[in-house]
Amino acid sequence: xxxxxxxxxxxxxxxxxxxxxxxxxxxxxxxxxxxxxxxxxxxxxxxxxxxxxxxxxxxxxxxxxxxxxxxxxxxxxxxxxxxxxxxxxxxxxxxxxxxxxxxxxxxxxxxxxxxxxxxxxxxxxxxxxxxxxxxxxxxxxxxxxxxxxxxxxxxxxxxxxxxxxxxxxxxxxxxxxxxxxxxxxxxxxxxxxxxxxxxxxxxxxxxxxxxxxxxxxxxxxxxxxxxxxxxxxxxxxxxxxxxxxxxxxxxxxxxxxxxxxxxxxxxxxxxxxxxxxxxxxxxxxxxxxxxxxxxxxxxxxxxxxxxxxxxxxxxxxxxxxxxxxxxxxxxxxxxxxxxxxxxxxxxxxxxxxxxxxxxxxxxxxxxxxxxxxxxxxxxxxxxxxxxxxxxxxxxxxxxxxxxxxxxxxxxxxxxxxxxxxxxxxxxxxxxxxxxxxxxxxxxxxxxxxxxxxxxxxxxxxxxxxxxxxxxxxxxxxxxxxxxxxxxxxxxxxxxxxxxxxxxxxxxxxxxxxxxxxxxxxxxxxxxxxxxxxxxxxxxxxxxxxxxxxxxxxxxxxxxxxxxxxxxxxxxxxxxxxxxxxxxxxxxxxxxxxxxxxxxxxxxxxxxxxxxxxxxxxxxxxxxxxxxxxxxxxxxx
Numbered sequence: 001x002x003x004x005x006x007x008x009x010x011x012x013x014x015x016x017x018x019x020x021x022x023x024x025x026x027x028x029x030x031x032x033x034x035x036x037x038x039x040x041x042x043x044x045x046x047x048x049x050x051x052x053x054x055x056x057x058x059x060x061x062x063x064x065x066x067x068x069x070x071x072x073x074x075x076x077x078x079x080x081x082x083x084x085x086x087x088x089x090x091x092x093x094x095x096x097x098x099x100x101x102x103x104x105x106x107x108x109x110x111x112x113x114x115x116x117x118x119x120x121x122x123x124x125x126x127x128x129x130x131x132x133x134x135x136x137x138x139x140x141x142x143x144x145x146x147x148x149x150x151x152x153x154x155x156x157x158x159x160x161x162x163x164x165x166x167x168x169x170x171x172x173x174x175x176x177x178x179x180x181x182x183x184x185x186x187x188x189x190x191x192x193x194x195x196x197x198x199x200x201x202x203x204x205x206x207x208x209x210x211x212x213x214x215x216x217x218x219x220x221x222x223x224x225x226x227x228x229x230x231x232x233x234x235x236x237x238x239x240x241x242x243x244x245x246x247x248x249x250x251x252x253x254x255x256x257x258x259x260x261x262x263x264x265x266x267x268x269x270x271x272x273x274x275x276x277x278x279x280x281x282x283x284x285x286x287x288x289x290x291x292x293x294x295x296x297x298x299x300x301x302x303x304x305x306x307x308x309x310x311x312x313x314x315x316x317x318x319x320x321x322x323x324x325x326x327x328x329x330x331x332x333x334x335x336x337x338x339x340x341x342x343x344x345x346x347x348x349x350x351x352x353x354x355x356x357x358x359x360x361x362x363x364x365x366x367x368x369x370x371x372x373x374x375x376x377x378x379x380x381x382x383x384x385x386x387x388x389x390x391x392x393x394x395x396x397x398x399x400x401x402x403x404x405x406x407x408x409x410x411x412x413x414x415x416x417x418x419x420x421x422x423x424x425x426x427x428x429x430x431x432x433x434x435x436x437x438x439x440x441x442x443x444x445x446x447x448x449x450x451x452x453x454x455x456x457x458x459x460x461x462x463x464x465x466x467x468x469x470x471x472x473x474x475x476x477x478x479x480x481x482x483x484x485x486x487x488x489x490x491x492x493x494x495x496x497x498x499x500x501x502x503x504x505x506x507x508x509x510x511x512x513x514x515x516x517x518x519x520x521x522x523x524x525x526x527x528x529x530x531x532x533x534x535x536x537x538x539x540x541x542x543x544x545x546x547x548x549x550x551x552x553x554x555x556x557x558x559x560x561x562x563x564x565x566x567x568x569x570x571x572x573x574x575x576x577x578x579x580x581x582x583x584x585x586x587x588x589x590x591x592x593x594x595x596x597x598x599x600x601x602x603x604x605x606x607x608x609x610x611x612x613x614x615x616x617x618x619x620x621x622x623x624x625x626x627x628x629x630x631x632x633x634x635x636x
Contacts, residue, residue: 026205026206027157027166027168027205027206028050028051028205028206028207028208029047029050029051029166029167029168029169029170029208030168030169030170030203030208030209030210031051031127031134031135031136031137031208031209031210032044032047032048032051032136032170033136033137033138033139033170034105034125034136034137034138034139035102035139036138036139041104041105041106041118041125041138042102042103042104042105043102043103043104043105043108043136044102044170045058045063045065045074045102045103045108046167046170047167047170048065048103048105048108048109048127049065049067050167051127051129051134051208052067052109052112052114052127052129053067053129054066054067054112055067062074063103065103065108065111065112067112067113068113070111070112070113071111071112072103072107072108072111072112074103074104074108105125105127105136106118106125109127109129112129113129114127114128114129115127115128116128118138122138123137123138124136124137124138125138134208134209135209153442153456153457153458153603154167154168154169154170154456154457154458155167155168155169155183155192155194155454155455155456156168156436156439156454156455156456156457157205157452157453157454157455158422158435158436158439158452158453158454158455159451159452160408160424160435160450160451160452160453161451163434163435163436163437164436165436165438165439165455168192168454169194169196182194182195182225182226182227182443182445182456183195183443183445183454183456184227184228184229184445184454185229185445185446185447185448185454186202186229186233187229187230187231187233187448188233188448189447189448189449190204190205191203191204191205192204192205192210192454193227193229193235194210194227195225195226195227196210198224198225199212199213199214199215199224200212200213200214200224200225200227200235200237200257201213202235213227213235213237213257213261214237214239214257214263224237224238224239224240224255225237225238225239225240226238226270226271228272228273228274229274230256230274230278230299231274231276231277231278232259232278232299233258233259234256234257234258234259234299235256235257236254236255236256236257236266236272236274236281237255237257238252238253238254238255238270238271238272239252239253239255239265240252240253251268251286251288252268252269252270252286253265253267253268253269254266254267254268254269254270254272254281254283256299256301264301266281266297266301267283267285267295267297267301267304268285268286268287269283269284269285269286269295270283270284270286271283271284271311271312273312273314273315274299274315275315275316275317275318275319276317276318276319276370277318277319278299279298279299279319280296280297280298280299280315280319280345281296281297281298281299282294282295282296282307282312282315282319282322282345283295283296283297283312284311284312285306291309292309292310292311292327293306293307293308293309293310294306294307294308294309294310294311294312294322294324294343295307295312296319296322296345305348306348307322307324307343307345307348308324308326308341308343308348309326309327310324310325310326310327310341311324311325311327312324313325313340313364313365313366314366314367314368314375315368316368316372316389317368317370317371317372318372319345320344320345320346320372321342321343321344321345321351321372321389322342322343322345323340323341323342323343323357323366324340324341324342324343325338325339325340325341325359325361326338326339326340326341326359337359338359338361339356339359340356340357340358340359340360341353341356342357342389352391355391357375357377357387358377358379360377360378360379360380362378362380362403362570363378363403363404364378364403364404364405365377365378365379365380365403365404365405366378366405367405367406367407367414368389368407369407369411369427370407370409370410370411371411372389373388373389373390374386374387374388374389374407374411374427375387375388375389376397376405376406376407376414376416377405378402378403378404378405378416380401380403380570381401381570382399383396383397383398383399383400383402384396384397384398384402384405384414384416384425385397386414386427395429397414397425397427397429398416398418398423398425398432400418400432401418401419401570401606402416402417402418402423403416403417403418404416404417404443404444406444406446407427408424408446408450409446409448409449409450410450411427412426412427412428413425413426413427413450414426414427415435415444415446415453416432417441417442417444418432419606420440420441420442420457420603420605420606420607421434421435421437421439421440421441422434422435422436422439422441422444422453422455423435435453436455438459438460439455439457439458439459439460440457440458440459440460440603441455441456441457442456442457442602442603443455443456443457444456457603458603479560479561480527480530480532480560480561480562481562482523482562482563482564483519483522483523483526483564487522487525487526488518488519488522489518490522491514491518491519491521491522491525492514492515492518493514494514495513495514495515496511496512496513496514496515497511497512497514497521497525497635497636498510498511498512498615498635498636499512499524499525499528499612499633499634499635499636500633500634500636501617501630501633502630502631502632502633502634503538503620503624503628503629503630503631504628504629504631505620505623505624505625505628506617506619506620506623507616507617507620508596508614508616508617508618508620508621509614509615509616509617510579510596510612510613510614510615511612511613511615512524512525512579512611512612512635513569513572513611513612513613516569516571516572516611517567517569517572517609517610517611518567519564519565519567520564520567520581520590520609520611521611521612523564523590523592524594524611524612525635527550527560527592528633528634528635529635531632532552532560532592533549533550533592533630533632533633534630534631534632534633535629535630535631536549536550536551536552536554536629536630537549537551537554537626537627537628537629537630538624538625538626538627538628538630539551539554539555539556539626539627540556540595540626541624541625541626542598543598544598544599545597545598545599545601546595546596546597546598546601547595547596547598547621547624548582548593548594548595548596549593549594549595549630550592550593550594550630551592551593552592556593558592558593559591559592559593560591560592561591562591563586563588563589563590563591564581564588564590564591565587565588566581566583566587566588566590566608566609567609567611568606568609569609569610569611570606572610572611572613573602573605573610574597574600574601574602574603574604574605574608574610575597575600575613576597576598576599576600576618577596577597577613577614577615577618577621578596578597578601578610578612578613578614579594579595579596579610579611579612579613579614580594580595580596580597580604580608580609580610580611580612581593581594581595581608581609581611582594582595582608583608583609587607590609596614596621598621598622
């Protein structure tokens with residue numbers, strides 16, 4: 001019996017969240033990376049302005065930074081700029097990306113009264129203003145500026161009192177497309193633990209420079225992720241060595257980094273959680289056959305013992321109880337069902353077997369209250385439920401597609417995610433309140449004092465700039481008609497069907513999930529059978545993101561002359577090869593344009609309608625270029 005590594009890593013990516021002890025005071029954004037194009041260092045104007053206390057404005061393609069009496073004016077798309085009103089020559093044409101302007105680092109710093117010094121090894125740039133120096137990493141970029149679309153989600157510090165947010169990182173140079181990561185407060189609340197690339201960093205909130213905790217391990221070919229703070233100042237990380245055994249999947253190592261930076265491997269496992277006193281660590285052990293077993297051990301790695309087969313889901317603050325997801329498999333090793341077991345750590349005995357809680361696999365679904373007497377349970381598409389751990393009381397808390405519940409340290413409020421937004425609801429009951437609704441949030445962590453949250457995500461403006469969105473249709477209304485109810489019913493009855501998209505680069509076979517998304521599939525099938533797509537092109541291709549086509553105008557401005565409502569199926573996600581409908585800002589504005597994801601793009605989940613998946617020819621999809629033709633689409 002086994003889980004797949006996909007199931008495991010999904011659980012790791014959205015794993016349990018930890019809290020620690022006091023709120024940060026001064027907050028400074030991280031030193032932004034300098035992107036090196038054509039031997040010129042470019043830096044985010046907004047990030048640099050926050051570092052040096054400048055203001056930044058953008059109007060009609062002109063970015064202006066002002067610091068005291070110093071100014072720097074930068075014309076987008078032109079090889080020119082002005083320093084204190086005087087024109088200067090730049091070595092390359094600048095560009096604008098996702099509403100964030102990038103300016104020449106050295107020229108801008110000098111214009112604003114600072115100094116910029118590049119290290120001898122060309123790896124860092126030291127930027128100094130008023131005697132304060134920030135070290136900016138220099139990251140050479142290969143290819144065109146469009147490569148910047150390969151970005152990572154950023155970290156925001158959000159006030160729970162008023163929803164005000166402060167962007168802490170600007171990781172536009174990270175080469176993993178929208179790479180979901182984690183960020184945590186240290187237990188004293190004064191520092192940030194976060195991932196950058198495949199390393200773990202720590203940084204004081206009043207400093208722009210972070211320290212890499214995993215540099216030494218990275219030199220040995222290890223990559224690390226998901227930092228978990230311990231009360232004694234140590235940090236737990238999961239590490240992976242992709243070259244350990246080429247014949248088998250790499251297994252994660254659970255490691256402890258102490259206050260001196262020394263790394264010790266504790267076990268082969270992942271998803272660690274720590275008891276409130278820091279004396280116990282619960283985790284999921286993994287063997288070479290990918291069998292998962294819930295374990296608990298002392299903080300130093302001694303006294304390791306099994307709590308039974310399954311995936312650790314939650315660990316009570318006092319370390320007395322663990323919730324374990326237990327799989328059941330068919331004879332051909334397919335996952336058949338999952339149950340939840342509440343296990344007593346002392347003797348491994350199961351509790352409340354006569355009154356089990358529902359087993360939930362969709363992200364983090366269970367959270368213990370700080371005193372361990374209650375559980376917040378996320379029921380997919382139903383809402384949150386508050387359950388006393390002795391099962392004496394069960395109370396509905398919210399109604400909606402809510403997930404990732406966490407109690408504030410005082411136990412009086414539960415935070416959760418709904419439709420990629422952060423919400424709070426009182427434990428005593430009441431209406432949920434949106435926190436920082438301008439942010440799209442995929443993960444979060446609560447500060448030790450419960451006053452602030454570290455939110456992993458992006459602003460709506462950035463998400464909007466990255467997502468497929470056709471403008472209003474230019475095709476005359478009435479030329480094509482939306483599917484009728486009879487056609488929708490027929491698509492649902494037909495269930496899963498296949499279609500072959502014949503392109504200039506080869507054939508792509510996709511599955512269409514009519515049972516889950518009958519409206520969207522009926523629409524796609526109707527247009528395909530009407531030969532609507534024959535001869536159209538792929539007008540948008542973003543490496544590592546999407547290949548988008550199906551526009552009759554060939555440039556993203558067209559549609560079929562009607563729109564259909566957004567149709568979200570919770571079980572259909574934006575995995576690599578997902579087939580989904582593009583739309584405008586209005587959720588119910590899809591028509592004919594579709595896209596195929598070139599990588600996992602979780603930030604699009606529940607926002608855009610996935611209705612199929614590539615089952616053959618993904619190599620063809622990865623070869624598609626802008627302008628390549630769709631010869632035909634045949635539905636079987």
